[in-house]
Amino acid sequence: MADESPKSPSTPARWAQALDTQNLSRSCNEVLILSTLSSGPHHGYQLALEIEEKSGGAFRFKHGTLYPILHKLENDGLIRGDWLEEEGKRKRKRYQLTAAGRSRLSEQVVEWSEFFECFFNIVVES
Amino acid sequence: MKRFARILSEAHDQLQIPEPSRTRVLLEMASDLEDSYQFHLERGCDETEAARRAEEAFGTSEEALKHLTRIHESGLGGMQNRLSGQIGRPWEKILLLVIFAFEILATAKVVSHEAFFMFLSPFVWVIGALALTAFVFTAWKLYQIFFGRGSDVRQLRSGLGALLFFAGASLAVSACGFLFHIQRFFRANYESAAESLFMNFAGWMATISFMMILGLLVAMLTALIWFVLSNLVSRAERREVEALLAVPA
Numbered sequence: 001m002a003d004e005s006p007k008s009p010s011t012p013a014r015w016a017q018a019l020d021t022q023n024l025s026r027s028c029n030e031v032l033i034l035s036t037l038s039s040g041p042h043h044g045y046q047l048a049l050e051i052e053e054k055s056g057g058a059f060r061f062k063h064g065t066l067y068p069i070l071h072k073l074e075n076d077g078l079i080r081g082d083w084l085e086e087e088g089k090r091k092r093k094r095y096q097l098t099a100a101g102r103s104r105l106s107e108q109v110v111e112w113s114e115f116f117e118c119f120f121n122i123v124v125e126s
Numbered sequence: 127m128k129r130f131a132r133i134l135s136e137a138h139d140q141l142q143i144p145e146p147s148r149t150r151v152l153l154e155m156a157s158d159l160e161d162s163y164q165f166h167l168e169r170g171c172d173e174t175e176a177a178r179r180a181e182e183a184f185g186t187s188e189e190a191l192k193h194l195t196r197i198h199e200s201g202l203g204g205m206q207n208r209l210s211g212q213i214g215r216p217w218e219k220i221l222l223l224v225i226f227a228f229e230i231l232a233t234a235k236v237v238s239h240e241a242f243f244m245f246l247s248p249f250v251w252v253i254g255a256l257a258l259t260a261f262v263f264t265a266w267k268l269y270q271i272f273f274g275r276g277s278d279v280r281q282l283r284s285g286l287g288a289l290l291f292f293a294g295a296s297l298a299v300s301a302c303g304f305l306f307h308i309q310r311f312f313r314a315n316y317e318s319a320a321e322s323l324f325m326n327f328a329g330w331m332a333t334i335s336f337m338m339i340l341g342l343l344v345a346m347l348t349a350l351i352w353f354v355l356s357n358l359v360s361r362a363e364r365r366e367v368e369a370l371l372a373v374p375a
Contacts, residue, residue: 044154045161048183062185063158064137067151068193075197092157 029069031112032059034097034105037079041096044070070095078104129177130159133184140191143198149363151194159184226350233343236336245332249303250340253296257344260292264351271358282359289352293345300341307334 032051036042042050047070048061073079078101081093097105134152141148159180166176236242263285270282311330315323 043158043161045158045165049165062183062190063162064155064184065190067154068190068197071151071194071197092161093154 026069027108029061030073031105031108033066033069033073034078034101034108037095037097038102038105041094043092043094047095073101077101129163129173130156130181133159133181137191140188142195147198151198155184222350222354226354229343229347229350233340233347236339236343239336241332242336245329245336247303247307247333247337249299249306250337252299253337253341253344256292256296256299257348260289260344260348260351263288263292264355267355268358271355271362282362283356286352286355286359289348289355293348293352296341296345296348300338300345303337303341304334307337 033047036047036050036054044066045063048063048066051059051061070079070081074081074095077098079095080098081095083091084094134156137155138148138152141151143151162180162183163176166179167173171179267282267286307330311326315326
């Protein structure tokens with residue numbers, strides 16, 4: 001018999017809560033940024049460019065819209081921004097994933113997989 | 127970066143967040159705009175076209191700026207930013223100077239009192255160590271602000287919050303010392319005669335009053351230094367953003 005205790009919500013309920021399904025695009029942007037940063041530190045502009053190039057233009061950020069997402073992630077301690085001067089040139093802010101961010105990314109990957117599984121179940125059935 | 131003065135000025139006007147957060151966000155935007163501009167130059171665009179494309183790709187929406195405002199308005203950082211607002215008027219500077227002078231004189235008077243070392247609490251050494259660390263840190267920050275010409279203005283603010291920690295720690299040590307001495311006093315005098323109890327009580331009062339006054343003064347002084355340094359750093363940040371937003375000749 002399935003565990004129906006309120007302490008262990010069913011999987012869809014769990015990812016629905018975690019992914020904030022009312023704001024899917026925001027959740028999506030967050031996981032895109034976290035996963036791009038998992039390959040190493042990036043500047044804000046590099047992030048937008050890399051996501052756009054890797055997705056073949058499907059995910060195109062207006063660079064200005066990146067800041068609220070980046071600053072929120074930074075405030076939440078998921079990424080860290082440092083101002084660095086490279087090779088005697090101008091200073092730029094570079095973001096990198098924190099341990100908490102890495103852990104959140106792992107959770108989000110699982111949650112997004114479950115989300116799409118559930119989504120395609122409905123779409124394919126119909 | 128002055129080629130983007132117009133777009134940055136617009137963002138500056140729309141960003142309703144306290145300094146220094148606003149300056150930091152603008153500097154970040156300026157840096158990314160420049161990256162984008164360089165990218166388009168490398169792809170063969172001329173300067174005008176590269177700047178146009180960079181501005182087009184930038185596209186800060188009003189909604190995004192409002193979201194940024196919400197992020198920077200909340201939390202302890204936002205409160206610190208508001209507290210460390212700008213001191214600009216002459217009477218504000220004079221008032222600050224008077225408070226500062228009063229603090230220094232009061233601390234000097236307490237420490238130079240002949241009874242201070244007679245009734246010295248061991249907790250005073252901890253408060254002294256906190257004060258010394260705070261002042262060394264202050265000296266280092268002042269050096270960075272006034273003489274570190276090559277240093278990054280964004281790095282100046284880093285660690286300033288430690289001064290508030292020292293202030294809080296000084297108060298906490300005083301409070302702990304107070305409780306410790308109460309406990310020690312009652313333990314030592316539980317069975318004492320009334321006359322010796324009075325003498326011991328006077329000594330105890332001297333010990334804790336010196337310790338607590340010193341703890342309070344160090345806390346106030348450290349918090350005041352934090353306030354002054356925050357203002358100096360804010361001024362340096364404003365100068366940088368003003369230079370950034372200046373329309374090119």
